[in-house]
Amino acid sequence: MKIIIAGAGSVGTHLAKLFSLENHDITLIDEDMARLMDIGNNFDILTLNDNPSSIHVIRDAGARHADLFIAVTPDEAHNLTICMLAKQLGAKQTVARVNNHEYALESNRELFSRTGVDSIIYPEMAAGKEIMDNIRRSWTRQWIPMLNDQLVLLCIKVRTGARILNVPLRDISKPDSPYHVVAIKRREDTIIPHGNDCLLDQDVVYFMTTEREASYLKEIAGKQDYPDVSNVFFLGGGNTTERALAFLPDYMHAKVFETDPHRIEHLQSLYDDNRIMCINEDGRNIDLLEEEGIHRAQAFVATTSSSSENVLSCLNAKKLGVRKTVALIDNSNYVTMAQSLDIGSIIDKKTLAADRIYHRILKSDVTNVKSLIIAAADVAELVVKEGSRATRHPVRDLNLPSTLTLGGMMRNGVGSLINGMTQLQAGDTVMAFCIEGSINKLGKYFN
Template sequence: MKIIIAGAGAVGTHLAKLLSGEKQDIILMDENEEKLSKLDSNFDLMTVNASPTSISGLKNAGVAGADLFIGVMPEESRNMTACMLATNLGAKKTVARIDNYEYLLPKHKEFFSHLGVHSLIYPEMLAAKEIVDAIKMSWIRQWWEFCGGALVLIGTKMRETAEILNVPLHELGGRNIPFHIVAIKRGNETIIPRGDDTIKLHDIVYFTTTKKYIPYIRKIAGKENYADVRNVMIMGGSRIAVRTTQYVPEYMQVKIIENDINRCNRLTEVVDDKVMIINGDGRDMDLLLEEGLRNTEAFVALTDNSETNILACLAAKRMGVTKTVAEVENIDYISMAESLDIGTVINKKMIAASHIYQMMLDADVSNVKCLTFANADVAEFTVKAGSRITKDAIKDMGLPKGVTIGGLIRNGEGILVTGNTIIQPEDHVVVFCLGMMIKKAEKFFN
């Protein structure tokens, strides 16, 4: 597959690194030669030093034979222009990164497609949705719904109160167990568990289950005493913060603390009246305490500085806040953030890359989620008639090491699978893949 990525910024370089390991034909375009020179020698990709909005530059990059053209430059208008030009010069499919929510409305889809922009991605909106999913339940690190919630994935950290510590998985209730443990994150290692594996203190355990069994998982994880989130404090009035306030449930009270007075004035115009805007430095503990930090169940740090966000969440934890979320855009800091136990980490680059990655899979995939801490992906495949996965029971399928099936949705109902389960056409199957294994798993669903 020939893929051209326009823009060697944070999202473009992360995506190029991700895809270069896939043995795809990757071309990264940017007019800044310095950005490109850092990448060229270290990864299996080609770089083109030209403007992605230049017709001659696009021709030199070989856009006529491109299967996928991805515009991820900082400026929305340049991404749209580059995609339109790429389509007219022969690219089969285009994706543009945008920052205008209005463009995503279903009524505009055909209009943009006609112009040559086939898909749109808005990383700030995707990040805001992840934040809201993370704060809805204070005891959960990651939460992901499949098929409108028929099946859910829950990631939660094991504390001393967990009932399932040090018990081999095959002893956890046998065939009638109402959940499936798809992965265990232990230190820097992610384990696809087998029956004789055990869960240890401080593991992050990923469960798939149906919604009615969430209270049961909360109980066995020892998290029943965690307060439900009613009050949310957001540090930093970024675009993600604005989107987050639009997605939080009605029952939550939100405060945004922003240092820049001009930004505060702008926030009062764009957020709901019930959101309180406070002008001040979110690193000032006296200010946070004055504004009710001790009565806050969720603290979300969304400044443009990863270190500030990590430290602010650490401070909030020390003050007794149950749930903290930090935006950490520096990928090198993510494992450090996890070792400091700051709660949920949000990274726009990884979220955007997951969604773009989904578009280049041949199988029918409606969802791909990158699990930030676990170096793993969860994908939701729709099973086609005649595909390999329907030919035998799961245990006889020979799935690659590092791939496990977490559950399936049949006729709108979530079903947990065993080794004897036979998958049928039209099932939606939730597949957990370590590292870059989605491409290998995909072959079973084509």
């Protein structure tokens, strides 16, 4: 496929890297030569140093032959204009990143489609939902519903005292077990585990299970002492916090600390709710946090525009006794640092945005893909085709590469875990887990 990306920021460069691993024809446009040189020297990508909103630049980049044209510059208006122009110049499909949640509403989809913008990506919406999913299950680092909520992917950090440590997986995760270990992050390494592997203290582990069995995992992972969250503090009242508050459960109360009085007024106009208190003060002030009752909060979320401030604020909240902290990270360089500091949950809205776009063109009929922020791994949802290699033998005899594992599937609307004895059938929807960059190996099994 020919794919053109306008904007070489975090979203654009992440997308370019993902697409290049699939051997697509990628052109990346940006006015910042330094950004282009950084990625162009390491990946098979054509770079174009020019204004991506210029008609002649869009034409020269090959919009006429583009299967997908993606606009992810920092300017929302430019992104919409670029997509409209690219569509008129012949691009088959266009995707624009926006900063206004109204544009992302399903009711406005047809309006944008008529103007040449086929898809709208609003990163703050996905980030807000993910934040609230993490808070509602405070004992997890990530809680990701899969296959129409039939299955769930849980990320948990296991520590001394967990019943599942230091035992080969073949002995604790048997064919009839209610969970499947699909990925392990151990220090700097990501492991797709097999029967001889063991879970060790401080491992960050991804489990596939059902929501019904999640309480069992909470028990065996040694997380019974984590409290349910009824009070949460937010540092920063920007768009991500605004969207997170839209998902606030009825039983939860929130305090939002924001220094911009205009944002405070905006949030108060949106959420005239006695469960949400907006405070026009600097939430980094420890004396203020103590005065506002942080000792009664079970969760602290930092969503300012500074990744470093978010990480440090979460560390302070931990010192003040908050058990669950969530940091919004805009700079991928902070992910490893935040993990080493034991911050808790990490939300990268730019990676979330890239994931939403990436799944649109993957091979193997993949209908959804998600990068595991903590681990260098991807999880892909795909449909088994009639006569494909995956249908010829039980999973244990498919000779899958060591970098891949199958976690769960849905057949006739019912979700179940996959084990070595599972015989896949045409039409099954399967969740595959793989080391980052190896998704392209799925094609020969499922096509």
